[in-house]
Amino acid sequence: MHKIDNLAIYIHYPFCKSKCPYCDFNSHVSNQIDHKRFTDSYLTELEYFRNITKNRNITSIFFGGGTPSLMPINTINKILEKIHDLWNVEDNIEITLEANPTSSESAKFKNIKAAGINRLSIGIQALNDYDLKFLGREHSTKTALETIEIAKKTFQNFSFDLIYARPKQTLKSWQKELEQALAINSPHLSLYQLTIEKGTPFYNAYKTQKFTLPNQDLQNDLYDITNETCNKHGLENYEISNYSKPNLHSKHNLNYWNYGDYLGIGAGSHSRITISDNIKKEPPTKTDRLIDGKMPAKDGDINRTHQKKKSFMNYHLPQKWLDNIAKENHAIQNSKSLSKSDIFTETILMGLRTKFGIETTKIFNNLSKKDADKFLEKANHLSTEKLLQLSTNSNNKQYLHTSYQGSKLLNSVCNYLLK
Numbered sequence: 466m467h468k469i470d471n472l473a474i475y476i477h478y479p480f481c482k483s484k485c486p487y488c489d490f491n492s493h494v495s496n497q498i499d500h501k502r503f504t505d506s507y508l509t510e511l512e513y514f515r516n517i518t519k520n521r522n523i524t525s526i527f528f529g530g531g532t533p534s535l536m537p538i539n540t541i542n543k544i545l546e547k548i549h550d551l552w553n554v555e556d557n558i559e560i561t562l563e564a565n566p567t568s569s570e571s572a573k574f575k576n577i578k579a580a581g582i583n584r585l586s587i588g589i590q591a592l593n594d595y596d597l598k599f600l601g602r603e604h605s606t607k608t609a610l611e612t613i614e615i616a617k618k619t620f621q622n623f624s625f626d627l628i629y630a631r632p633k634q635t636l637k638s639w640q641k642e643l644e645q646a647l648a649i650n651s652p653h654l655s656l657y658q659l660t661i662e663k664g665t666p667f668y669n670a671y672k673t674q675k676f677t678l679p680n681q682d683l684q685n686d687l688y689d690i691t692n693e694t695c696n697k698h699g700l701e702n703y704e705i706s707n708y709s710k711p712n713l714h715s716k717h718n719l720n721y722w723n724y725g726d727y728l729g730i731g732a733g734s735h736s737r738i739t740i741s742d743n744i745k746k747e748p749p750t751k752t753d754r755l756i757d758g759k760m761p762a763k764d765g766d767i768n769r770t771h772q773k774k775k776s777f778m779n780y781h782l783p784q785k786w787l788d789n790i791a792k793e794n795h796a797i798q799n800s801k802s803l804s805k806s807d808i809f810t811e812t813i814l815m816g817l818r819t820k821f822g823i824e825t826t827k828i829f830n831n832l833s834k835k836d837a838d839k840f841l842e843k844a845n846h847l848s849t850e851k852l853l854q855l856s857t858n859s860n861n862k863q864y865l866h867t868s869y870q871g872s873k874l875l876n877s878v879c880n881y882l883l884k
Contacts, residue, residue: 470520470521470522471521471522471523471524471720471725471726472518472521472522472523472524472552472725472726472727472728472738473523473524473525473526473527473716473717473720473721473725473726473727473728474523474525474526474527474548474727474728474730475526475527475529475717475727475728475729475730475731475734476507476526476527476528476529476533476544476730476731477491477529477530477531477729477730477731477732477733477734478528478529478530478531478532478533478535478536478731479491479492479493479530479531479731479732479733479783480492480493480494480495480498480530480531480532480535480783481493481494481530481531481532481535481565482494482532482535482565482567482603483601483603484601485600485601485602486600486601486665486666486667486670487600487601487628487659487660487661487662487665487667488662488665489662489663489664489665490530490531491531491732491733491781492530492531492532493531493783495783499787500536500537500540502787503540503787504537504539504540504543504544506786506787506790506791506796507540507543507544507547507730507731508543508544508547509790509794509795510730510731510790510794510795510796511544511547511548511551511730512547512551512794513794513795514728514730514736514738514795515551515552517738517740518552518726518728518738520552520553521552521553521726522552522553522554522555523548523552523553523554523555523558524555524558524559524716524720525558525559525560525561525716525717525720526545526548526558526559526560526561526717527560527561527562527717527718528541528560528561528562528563528582529563530563532563532564532565532570532588533562533563533564534562534563534564534565534570534573534577535570538573538576538577538580541562541577541580541581541582542580542581545560545580545581559583559584559622559715559716559717560581560582560583560584561582561584561585561586561715561717562577562582562584562585562586563586563587563588564577564585564586564587564588564612564616565587565588565603565604566587566588566589566604566608566609566611566612566613567603567604567608567612570612571611571612571615571616574615574616574619574620575619578619578620582620583620583621583622584620584622584623584624584715585616585619585620585622585623585624586623586624586625586626586655587609587612587613587616587623587624587625587626588625588626589609589612589613589625589626589627589646590602590626590627590628591606591627591628591631591642592606592609592610592627592642592645592646593606593642594606596631596634597609599631599632599676600628600631610649613625613649613651617649617650617651621652622652622653622713623651623652623653624651624652624653624654624655624709624715625646625651625654625655626654626655626656626657627642627643627646627654627655627656627657628657628658628659629642629643629656629657629658629659629687629691630658630659630678630679630683630684630687631659631678631679632676632677632678632679634679634687636683636686636687636690639687639690639691640690640694643656643690643691643694643695644694647694647695647698647700652709652710652713653700653707653708653709653710653713653714653715654695654700654707654708654709655706655707655708656691656695656706656707656708657706658684658687658688658706659678661678685873688873692869695708699711701820702820703719703819703820703821704718704719704722704818704819704820705818705819705872705875719819721815722815722816722818722819723815723816723819724737724808724811724812724815724816724827726738726739726774729777729779731779731786732779732780732781732782732783732785732786732796733778733779733780733781733786734778734779735776735777735778735779736775736776736777736778737774737775737776737803737811738774738775738777739772739773739774739775740772740773740774740775741772773802773803774802774803774808775800775801775802775803776800776801776803776807777797777799777800778797778798778799778800779796779797779798780796780797780798781798805831805832806831808831809828809831809832810883812827812828812831813828813879813882813883814879814883817865817866817867817875817878817879818875819866820866820872821864821866822854822856822864822865822866822867823864823865823866824862824863824864825855825862825863825864825865826862828840828865840882843881843882844865844882847871847878847881847882851868851870851871852867852868852870852871852874852878853865853866853867853868853871853878854866854867854868854871
């Protein structure tokens with residue numbers, strides 16, 4: 466495994482003003498938040514993980530939630546200052562914060578920028594009041610558009626989300642709404658199909674047929690018109706649900722999809738971190754005696770390092786997270802070294818979401834000869850079905866990615882490759 470230098474950091478703020486009925490994220494509604502204790506706990510957790518991640522370059526920071534625009538500006542300031550104190554932060558770092566379009570939060574945008582945030586991601590979700598109410602959003606279309614205009618004047622780089630494939634939605638109504646969104650000329654759009662997640666109010670309402678979703682054919686047509694309309698306006702579909710102007714992809718999210726290292730701070734956060742074992746001095750083995758085709762000068766000890774990718778998961782409940790940090794200086798509920806099978810699975814699930822795909826060496830490095838042959842057989846079958854493609858970049862590296870039709874059947878493609 467090659468040397469890992471880069472690290473992305475995710476900061477989770479677990480509170481919202483209200484819980485949306487479609488949301489299965491770790492978000493909570495509370496009128497009593499001890500902001501000082503939360504701030505101190507974020508800083509403590511950052512210090513703890515600094516000892517694990519050592520000398521990394523921080524390439525992106527993302528404040529997610531919940532609704533992190535509800536965080537006190539002082540908390541944002543202190544977190545960013547601590548990250549700069551603990552790690553090497555790249556000059557062109559992308560620092561994103563998620564916000565909701567309410568007037569009280571919009572007024573904070575200048576202060577948020579002054580704190581160091583250089584990219585805003587706004588949760589709009591719909592541009593008509595009927596669907597906003599259905600989705601449980603507290604803002605109106607008017608407020609949403611006003612918020613976007615404030616963001617546009619404040620930030621060079623910003624994005625907003627819309628959800629489509631909503632009940633009773635037609636191709637004509639979605640195209641009109643999408644054209645309205647694209648007329649804003651945002652550098653980036655996240656456009657998600659509505660999905661029904663277990664444990665949400667929508668799950669029970671859908672199961673009891675209180676509403677229905679567009680059928681599969683209409684969902685496919687909505688996806689097609691989304692791509693066609695965005696492409697017409699110069700936005701590239703670089704990931705299954707994300708569109709951007711050239712060179713304005715979300716660096717932070719691309720790091721996830723490319724299976725880079727990331728550190729999750731906050732209640733319920735996850736991390737994937739490559740860790741080097743301590744260097745040991747051991748006598749060379751027979752295999753070690755050839756180095757770059759030459760024999761070592763003498764059979765002295767050889768320094769060995771072993772790298773492994775580890776997963777960390779924090780306690781989910783905010784109070785449990787706070788209490789554990791007070792006791793242990795961290796809130797790790799469990800951690801484990803990922804097997805090659807784990808890494809292979811996660812690489813496929815993440816990498817095939819992007820138009821760039823997965824470098825083939827990342828796939829085969831985690832497979833035995835037998836499993837590699839099996840994977841190749843499946844990949845060739847999907848290729849003949851015109852669902853997978855292989856391409857070579859300018860550096861002569863090969864990448865496996867879905868075709869356009871394959872992207873529409875992404876879950877089925879991944880399930881077939883992984884079964």
